[in-house]
Amino acid sequence: MAGTIDREMGLDAVDDLEQLPILGRLHEWVITVDHKRLGLMYITGGLFFFLVAGLQAATIRLQLAVPNSGIVPPQVFNRLLTMHGTAMVFLVGMPILTGLFNYLVPLMIGARDLAFPRLNAFGFWLWFFGALLLYFSYIGGDGLYGAGSAPDVGWFAYAPLTELPFSRGNSTDYWILSILLTTVGSTATAANIVSSVFCMRCEGMTLTKMPVLVWLATVVSFMILVALPPLSAAQVMLLLDRFLGAHFFDTQAGGSAVLWQHFFWIFGHPEVYILVIPAFAFASEIIPVFSRKVIFGYSVMVAASCAIGFISMSVWAHHMFSVGMTPAGNSFFAASSMLVGVPTGIKIFNWLGTMWRGKLRFKVPMLFSIAFLFQFLVAGLTGIMLAVAPFDWQLTDTYFVVAHFHYVLVGAIVFMIFAAIYYWFPKATGRMLSERLGRWHFWLFVIGFHLTFDTEHFAGMQGMPRRIYTYQPGRGLETLNFVASIGALVQGIAVLIFVINVVRSLRSGEPAGDDPWDAWTLEWSTTSPPPEYNFATLPVVRSRRPLWDLKHPDDPDWRYE
Amino acid sequence: MAAASTTMRASSTPWSETLPYRGRVGILALILTESSFFLIFVVAYIFYIGKSLSGPSPREVLSVPIVNTICLLSSSITIVIAIRSLRAGSIRNFSAWWFVTFVLGAEFLIGTAIEWHRLIYHEGLTLRTNLFGTTYYSLVGLHALHVTIGLVLILLVLILTVLGYMSERHVERADVLSWYWHFVDSVWVVVFLTVYVIGR
Ligand code: HEM
Ligand SMILES: [Cu+2]
Numbered sequence: 001m002a003g004t005i006d007r008e009m010g011l012d013a014v015d016d017l018e019q020l021p022i023l024g025r026l027h028e029w030v031i032t033v034d035h036k037r038l039g040l041m042y043i044t045g046g047l048f049f050f051l052v053a054g055l056q057a058a059t060i061r062l063q064l065a066v067p068n069s070g071i072v073p074p075q076v077f078n079r080l081l082t083m084h085g086t087a088m089v090f091l092v093g094m095p096i097l098t099g100l101f102n103y104l105v106p107l108m109i110g111a112r113d114l115a116f117p118r119l120n121a122f123g124f125w126l127w128f129f130g131a132l133l134l135y136f137s138y139i140g141g142d143g144l145y146g147a148g149s150a151p152d153v154g155w156f157a158y159a160p161l162t163e164l165p166f167s168r169g170n171s172t173d174y175w176i177l178s179i180l181l182t183t184v185g186s187t188a189t190a191a192n193i194v195s196s197v198f199c200m201r202c203e204g205m206t207l208t209k210m211p212v213l214v215w216l217a218t219v220v221s222f223m224i225l226v227a228l229p230p231l232s233a234a235q236v237m238l239l240l241d242r243f244l245g246a247h248f249f250d251t252q253a254g255g256s257a258v259l260w261q262h263f264f265w266i267f268g269h270p271e272v273y274i275l276v277i278p279a280f281a282f283a284s285e286i287i288p289v290f291s292r293k294v295i296f297g298y299s300v301m302v303a304a305s306c307a308i309g310f311i312s313m314s315v316w317a318h319h320m321f322s323v324g325m326t327p328a329g330n331s332f333f334a335a336s337s338m339l340v341g342v343p344t345g346i347k348i349f350n351w352l353g354t355m356w357r358g359k360l361r362f363k364v365p366m367l368f369s370i371a372f373l374f375q376f377l378v379a380g381l382t383g384i385m386l387a388v389a390p391f392d393w394q395l396t397d398t399y400f401v402v403a404h405f406h407y408v409l410v411g412a413i414v415f416m417i418f419a420a421i422y423y424w425f426p427k428a429t430g431r432m433l434s435e436r437l438g439r440w441h442f443w444l445f446v447i448g449f450h451l452t453f454d455t456e457h458f459a460g461m462q463g464m465p466r467r468i469y470t471y472q473p474g475r476g477l478e479t480l481n482f483v484a485s486i487g488a489l490v491q492g493i494a495v496l497i498f499v500i501n502v503v504r505s506l507r508s509g510e511p512a513g514d515d516p517w518d519a520w521t522l523e524w525s526t527t528s529p530p531p532e533y534n535f536a537t538l539p540v541v542r543s544r545r546p547l548w549d550l551k552h553p554d555d556p557d558w559r560y561e
Numbered sequence: 562m563a564a565a566s567t568t569m570r571a572s573s574t575p576w577s578e579t580l581p582y583r584g585r586v587g588i589l590a591l592i593l594t595e596s597s598f599f600l601i602f603v604v605a606y607i608f609y610i611g612k613s614l615s616g617p618s619p620r621e622v623l624s625v626p627i628v629n630t631i632c633l634l635s636s637s638i639t640i641v642i643a644i645r646s647l648r649a650g651s652i653r654n655f656s657a658w659w660f661v662t663f664v665l666g667a668e669f670l671i672g673t674a675i676e677w678h679r680l681i682y683h684e685g686l687t688l689r690t691n692l693f694g695t696t697y698y699s700l701v702g703l704h705a706l707h708v709t710i711g712l713v714l715i716l717l718v719l720i721l722t723v724l725g726y727m728s729e730r731h732v733e734r735a736d737v738l739s740w741y742w743h744f745v746d747s748v749w750v751v752v753f754l755t756v757y758v759i760g761r
Contacts, residue, residue, distance in 0.1 A: 115586070116587060191591060191594070194586060198583075200583070203577075221590075226593060226594070229597040229598035240688065246695040248605060253692060255692065259605065
């Protein structure tokens with residue numbers, strides 16, 4: 001995005017860049033250690049893969065639009081499914097969220113950079129080459145027509161199906177190695193954010209004065225540090241099995257198939273919360289500003305997030321009810337899953353409390369946040385339903401589950417990613433996104449979302465199996481699947497409008513000014529885009545809303561806190 | 562809470578000194594991740610105890626590495642003494658104790674190599690032999706890898722000291738490295754208990 005920064009912005013560093021030829025400018029981005037640039041690189045990369053993985057989802061839905069359609073052969077379908085799931089989690093969700101944290105956390109705590117800038121750059125490039133490696137797999141093997149030797153093992157890569165005898169060729173190795181690299185990158189970011197929050201806060205910013213987003217970024221970082229290594233460890237074991245003849249998941253030698261599932265979901269479930277807590281973080285910044293009220297129950301909000309972080313580490317086996325655990329195991333994991341609902345409910349209550357009697361401004365970021373609240377509530381409810389083990393036995397591996405987790409992944413996470421981009425785009429680029437296109441984007445996306453995923457709940461209850469490349473006519477599935485596919489198309493159009501909006505606004509969007517939303521946190525106190533050093537003089541804060549104090553010297557917050 | 566903002570003003574230490582050193586928080590974050598990583602290997606080891614379909618079994622081939630363990634654990638003490646000396650400004654004592662730490666760590670590594678040599682060439686136990694071989698070499702090997710990394714870093718500091726680059730100013734950094742070394746030692750306690758006590 002370097003070329004799009006305006007010359008008039010008057011930033012010396014950027015001015016110099018404009019004089020450089022294109023290669024020189026690219027070089028500047030390659031060698032950068034600036035947290036803002038790395039943040040933007042993560043976000044841009046993530047959005048790119050969002051388009052790719054979205055296209056794969058569209059193809060999957062196209063294939064499923066009518067019974068027996070035969071648009072893609074079964075093998076290619078499996079590859080599309082694997083690449084869609086893997087890319088959405090590791091190449092879209094993780095980088096966009098860590099990218100936003102990368103960009104925002106130092107600005108919000110009044111620091112000039114993260115604690116370890118070079119580690120940050122290192123993490124990004126690991127992520128980048130890991131991502132390339134995953135898609136590189138398309139080039140090998142059976143060639144492009146058969147969609148190469150892309151992984152076809154699902155994003156969960158269940159062993160022993162991923163062991164050498166059942167998964168020949170190198171597709172599984174691509175999956176393992178690329179995800180290993182990207183997770184190391186995410187872990188580096190997490191360590192960096194934890195260190196920055198503890199060691200780099202500006203004067204006066206005690207832990208209790210940090211913005212809620214910074215708190216949640218810290219919680220997520222701790223979760224990343226604890227929950228990602230189990231996946232890496234399991235992947236290393238699988239590599240040892242595949243390359244050196246070890247027997248970790250080799251059932252012929254007494255190895256266990258269930259152990260892989262445990263290891264995967266010990267990572268996999270917290271991962272969902274690692275993705276969704278950032279969505280909470282953005283909501284907790286956006287909803288107060290567009291309601292003109294302080295966040296309701298700051299400390300409850302923080303405590304609830306910490307509780308979610310802890311409890312979510314002990315619920316993983318609710319993905320394994322149908323494996324056949326003991327009744328005691330089932331009961332434990334059912335109960336702990338339901339327990340997570342409590343702090344989550346508290347948070348929804350707090351956001352509603354913030355909006356209650358506020359002066360609501362229905363700008364695009366707020367629209368996305370309100371839709372998020374509603375959709376996340378529904379996702380929570382279907383989640384509690386699935387936590388009832390007998391109910392799960394009935395519906396596991398049906399589209400009910402697919403609908404449930406997409407309510408979280410799209411209805412909460414993607415919606416809040418859009419909200420965050422509309423909200424902070426002016427800060428990062430100095431220009432506003434178009435409100436008119438934004439509304440088109442929002443309404444089409446909401447409509448498409450509900451067309452697709454509401455109907456999938458019913459398709460699931462009708463018995464539509466998950467991970468299946470086609471289905472037979474005459475079982476009451478045609479209409480539901482057709483509507484779901486139309487919905488995917490509508491979502492696709494909405495995302496296209498978003499892309500147009502971004503590209504147009506980068507060049508000719510309305511200039512934003514430093515503080516277009518009349519917000520309260522420190523990032524809005526510097527210029528848009530911020531200079532390389534963030535703040536000319538490091539800020540000193542006395543309350544949770546330092547900018548409010550500046551704007552209202554007669555009635556500052558610190559009197560009440 | 563109005564008091565909070567006034568006490569902040571009244572306190573005499575500058576703000577930046579009330580925050581911890583970033584290297585320390587960074588190493589704690591690393592240790593947290595690594596613990597989680599090791600834990601999975603330990604769980605796999607314990608899960609597969611006694612589940613091998615063929616021999617040899619741990620009881621037949623493993624002997625308890627007493628000397629190794631003593632060396633490694635005492636290196637945690639010598640590194641503390643080394644850091645103390647550096648803090649007190651005595652580079653001579655620092656380099657001596659730092660050197661002893663290195664030697665103790667290296668002894669551990671050599672001990673492991675001898676054990677592996679015996680297991681592979683005399684007992685015929687490899688990664689592929691059975692589940693015991695698989696879990697044993699990966700867990701002990703993972704730990705040995707960490708010892709190796711620690712030794713390389715310690716050696717680097719040793720070289721810098723000999724060349725005269727180390728001084729009291731670097732005590733925080735050397736201390737961060739010592740925390741990593743303590744971590745590697747504590748992991749050995751867990752590995753030792755798992756492999757040679759519970760597993761035998
Ligand atoms: C935006 C529109 C999206 C559509 C239309 C869509 C559609 C689909 C479809 C049709 C499947 C296959 C389900 C099956 O047959 O089992 C699927 C699987 C999946 N999707 Fe999406 N998806 C979308 C967005 C996302 C996002 C944003 C994420 C994550 C952040 C995501 C994560 C996954 C995962 C993890 C799977 C499971 C893959 C597997 O079973 O290996 N999807 N999606
Ligand atoms: Cu879960």
